[in-house]
Amino acid sequence: MRELTKAFQALSDETRLRILGLLLERECCVCEVMQALDISQTRASRNLNILYDTGLLKQRNEGLWSLYSIDREGMKGRFAGLVRVVEKALESNPVVALDRDKLKNAQRVGPGCGPQANKTSKRSTPTKGSKEAKE
Amino acid sequence: MRELTKAFQALSDETRLRILGLLLERECCVCEVMQALDISQTRASRNLNILYDTGLLKQRNEGLWSLYSIDREGMKGRFAGLVRVVEKALESNPVVALDRDKLKNAQRVGPGCGPQANKTSKRSTPTKGSKEAKE
């Protein structure tokens, strides 16, 4: 019961639904989420973690990046239908559509990502080439 | 979007899920809910109202009683899948099972229903005979 209320609680926040809107498209790192939704790093990280420990997301590290994605297998039956509901509800949402659009332009290294980011900014591939900073 | 977060928020509370557990069985009045869940009248009423104005419930009056039930038609598509998820999640829940059991013994007129109820207590049918007070 507690598990269920907790799941609903996790879904009862606009920021988190928008995050799911992104993750339904593809796996994302915190940095991409904060850029696509135009929110602070703290906020992105916190809300990703909240979704994570309800069991809705899974996480993996790749170099510096913490990558989150929807845990489709992990939620055996429990939340399966729930994610479908969210997916359906968000599919025609203009905010989510915009977020997804901004996600395409998001870079793993971008302005505002770090405390004093973008001094000369021309870093690129972290561990293995994933995305390159445009100039 | 707001409508969706609000719906999830409404479902993120144990009391309200238990209430839905009852209403999935049948229409109930506030009094029955408070007896079955063994909660205060204020709490039953408030939480029913919360579910009501998210659009999950519909309400009708019958004499003194305010009867709530799940609004299966009213939520065209929006929450339809959501209710299915809740139904499935609650079907094997022991707390809900117990609540439903207590609902069978609940009476529309029972001890604790009113501010100073059960003085001589032998009221019965309100408008049309629905249930009679035992003893």
Added chain:
DNA sequence: AGGATATAAGCGCTAATGCGCATATACGGT
């Protein structure tokens, strides 16, 4: 009309939530 009662609503308190700010931690590049 008067009494009883089922429900709703105002008020105040406590706990939980969301978030920004600052800081800590982890990792890769030079």
Added chain:
DNA sequence: ACCGTATATGCGCATTAGCGCTTATATCCT
């Protein structure tokens, strides 16, 4: 080793949520 960056976390604050207590409202019965 040092620096910069991506992410996580402690702290404090403002807002919201949930609930009990009390009171208001509506309805029925005699």
